[in-house]
Amino acid sequence: MQDELSLKKKAEDALNKSAAYGEDFNLDDYEIASREEKITEDLTKLSSDDQKTLLNVGVVPNEENRSGTFIMLNNAVSHASVKQDDEVELMSHQDAIKKYDWVKDYSWKLVKPDADKYTAMTYLQNADGYFIRAPAGKKSKMPVQTCLLIGSKEVSQTVHNIIVVEEGAQLDVITGCSTRKGVEKGLHLGISEMYVKKGATLNFTMIHNWAEQIGVRPRTVVHVEEGGTYINNYITLKSVRSIQMYPTVLLEGKGAFTRLNSIGVAHPGSELDLGSRVIFNAPDTKAELISRTITTGGKVIARGEMIGNADGAKGHLECHGLVLSSEGTQRAIPILEANVEDIELSHEAAVGRIAREQIEYLMARGLTEEEAVGMIVRGFLDVGIQGIPDELKASIDETIAKIGEKAI
Amino acid sequence: MLEIQNLTVEIGGRRILNGINLNVEDGFKNVLFGPNGAGKSALLMTLMGFSGYKVVEGKIIFKGEDITNMSVYERAQMGLGIMAQRPPNMSGVKLRNLLDVISKNDSKYDELAETLDMVRFLDRDINVGFSGGEIKRSELLQLSVQNPDMVLLDEPESGVDLVSIEQLGITIKNLLGGKGKCAGERCKHGKSALIITHTGQVLDYVEADRGFILCNGRVMCSGNPHEMLEDIKSQGYEECVKCKMNYL
Numbered sequence: 001m002q003d004e005l006s007l008k009k010k011a012e013d014a015l016n017k018s019a020a021y022g023e024d025f026n027l028d029d030y031e032i033a034s035r036e037e038k039i040t041e042d043l044t045k046l047s048s049d050d051q052k053t054l055l056n057v058g059v060v061p062n063e064e065n066r067s068g069t070f071i072m073l074n075n076a077v078s079h080a081s082v083k084q085d086d087e088v089e090l091m092s093h094q095d096a097i098k099k100y101d102w103v104k105d106y107s108w109k110l111v112k113p114d115a116d117k118y119t120a121m122t123y124l125q126n127a128d129g130y131f132i133r134a135p136a137g138k139k140s141k142m143p144v145q146t147c148l149l150i151g152s153k154e155v156s157q158t159v160h161n162i163i164v165v166e167e168g169a170q171l172d173v174i175t176g177c178s179t180r181k182g183v184e185k186g187l188h189l190g191i192s193e194m195y196v197k198k199g200a201t202l203n204f205t206m207i208h209n210w211a212e213q214i215g216v217r218p219r220t221v222v223h224v225e226e227g228g229t230y231i232n233n234y235i236t237l238k239s240v241r242s243i244q245m246y247p248t249v250l251l252e253g254k255g256a257f258t259r260l261n262s263i264g265v266a267h268p269g270s271e272l273d274l275g276s277r278v279i280f281n282a283p284d285t286k287a288e289l290i291s292r293t294i295t296t297g298g299k300v301i302a303r304g305e306m307i308g309n310a311d312g313a314k315g316h317l318e319c320h321g322l323v324l325s326s327e328g329t330q331r332a333i334p335i336l337e338a339n340v341e342d343i344e345l346s347h348e349a350a351v352g353r354i355a356r357e358q359i360e361y362l363m364a365r366g367l368t369e370e371e372a373v374g375m376i377v378r379g380f381l382d383v384g385i386q387g388i389p390d391e392l393k394a395s396i397d398e399t400i401a402k403i404g405e406k407a408i
Numbered sequence: 409m410l411e412i413q414n415l416t417v418e419i420g421g422r423r424i425l426n427g428i429n430l431n432v433e434d435g436f437k438n439v440l441f442g443p444n445g446a447g448k449s450a451l452l453m454t455l456m457g458f459s460g461y462k463v464v465e466g467k468i469i470f471k472g473e474d475i476t477n478m479s480v481y482e483r484a485q486m487g488l489g490i491m492a493q494r495p496p497n498m499s500g501v502k503l504r505n506l507l508d509v510i511s512k513n514d515s516k517y518d519e520l521a522e523t524l525d526m527v528r529f530l531d532r533d534i535n536v537g538f539s540g541g542e543i544k545r546s547e548l549l550q551l552s553v554q555n556p557d558m559v560l561l562d563e564p565e566s567g568v569d570l571v572s573i574e575q576l577g578i579t580i581k582n583l584l585g586g587k588g589k590c591a592g593e594r595c596k597h598g599k600s601a602l603i604i605t606h607t608g609q610v611l612d613y614v615e616a617d618r619g620f621i622l623c624n625g626r627v628m629c630s631g632n633p634h635e636m637l638e639d640i641k642s643q644g645y646e647e648c649v650k651c652k653m654n655y656l
Contacts, residue, residue, distance in 0.1 A: 379500025
């Protein structure tokens with residue numbers, strides 16, 4: 001109790017604490033999103049606009065090829081279902097705390113409530129979110145899909161998610177974050193704490209599809225035990241006001257591995273401050289960070305950080321940024337830190353325009369300049385992310401085609 | 409098919425081709441000889457319209473149209489195709505994807521990919537990590553799918569191992585050859601080609617019609633390609649320069 005009180009005090013004190021990076025949003029400018037929303041059992045009964053919104057972030061309304069579905073609308077859970085209980089457990093964070101005593105030990109352990117004003121606000125609101133657990137040894141064949149949707153204008157949404165993949169289990173999660181049609185302005189604050197236990201694997205894909213005046217402040221920390229694997233794919237291709245995140249993976253067990261792929265397009269007026277950090281705290285741990293970003297007029301800051309604290313750690317960081325407009329900015333900030341002797345960390349970073357000779361090479365095969373740029377951009381952004389539904393692929397293709405047109 | 413008239417080209421302000429006059433008639437396969445740095449590749453790159461090759465004088469006429477100021481795309485659409493010597497690394501662009509686009513999603517290239525031993529490269533990024541010979545086979549596969557009316561081949565045999573060279577030669581022959589067999593009417597069948605070769609190995613597969621020797625950005629002389637190759641093999645290029653000097 002004392003603990004909770006002191007955390008609460010710390011959070012209250014942090015309510016005005018700006019984050020280290022990114023535009024400083026005033027929390028008072030946004031109404032707190034509703035905690036009461038209608039439950040929707042059958043997602044195919046949603047309006048066609050809502051269904052399209054879900055599809056565009058990889059969430060399939062008919063739940064085909066998905067082992068479970070969770071929808072958070074504003075600050076309320078509006079849908080939670082699983083196909084097979086024994087393979088994966090999915091419920092709201094608040095329900096999980098009621099069901100299991102131990103869940104509180106996983107809550108606010110990796111992310112500190114007083115890290116900045118956004119974590120503080122989320123803590124103080126006792127935000128809900130999803131709780132996903134893959135029981136020991138269970139390997140679900142289909143991914144769990146979740147959607148965090150801002151459904152009202154000029155509100156702040158706070159979310160707190162927990163994922164636990166127990167020993168030897170395997171879990172795929174697709175999380176789509178979006179706004180309902182017509183919602184242009186808002187704030188999304190999302191805390192995610194993920195635990196990958198011994199020998200377990202978590203494939204986590206996050207797709208952002210926001211609107212022009214949305215501020216986005218995810219706060220994610222992942223804890224990986226011995227022999228565990230954490231794969232993260234992050235995609236944001238549409239206009240947004242500002243995304244700032246710096247997900248951190250803690251490799252805490254021998255031989256743990258992580259790969260983080262980030263793909264982002266900064267349109268005019270957008271600021272993408274996309275970081276990823278790996279801390280090698282156990283021997284023989286490995287990591288790959290890959291960032292591919294494009295600016296068509298917005299600002300990109302791609303931060304990549306690797307901190308080696310244990311022998312045998314190996315990591316590579318690749319940070320490539322395409323500049324398709326003189327209005328845009330690309331800043332790549334790779335950071336490598338070795339604190340013991342037996343460490344191999346490397347990086348390659350490059351920013352600039354598409355090489356003219358690459359475009360002309362394709363034109364010599366009969367492609368128009370537009371088609372050539374589109375093909376190169378598509379290839380640039382393709383880091384081999386699996387399990388994306390066709391509708392989302394089509395939407396990605398459409399975005400890329402538009403980028404191709406604009407680039408000329 | 410192709411008329412090059414008094415073509416003078418600069419790269420970054422440096423003159424690289426000087427008053428080139430050269431024709432390739434319909435169905436003819438002409439050969440460009442010349443020492444390293446003579447401007448042979450620059451000529452092919454200029455014909456295809458790649459940027460960086462600035463035409464300061466002269467004209468390129470293709471199929472009766474002046475293409476000197478056309479884009480690379482327009483030239484390709486008109487039926488010009490190239491097998492480049494040093495194509496760029498196309499990170500992220502899979503060979504299969506490009507072939508699908510070139511063939512307009514008609515996947516007839518499977519057999520040829522098999523023949524050229526390129527099947528295992530279809531899902532790789534074009535030219536990235538390819539050996540010299542693999543680049544040639546990949547270029548030839550793309551060019552065959554593209555099926556242009558006139559092909560520009562820049563040292564098609566260089567870097568290719570002895571086993572692959574036969575397959576490469578046969579594929580080039582098939583690409584260039586027409587249905588007809590009449591030696592007397594070459595203009596009525598087959599494609600036109602301008603081929604750069606140092607070793608002449610490709611001439612074992614392609615019946616060459618005329619040879620040109622390029623030195624210091626100028627055409628030194630033209631003639632029977634086989635005789636030229638023999639002369640170059642026995643006397644080097646020195647003789648050609650002398651020949652030109654005497655002529656002047």
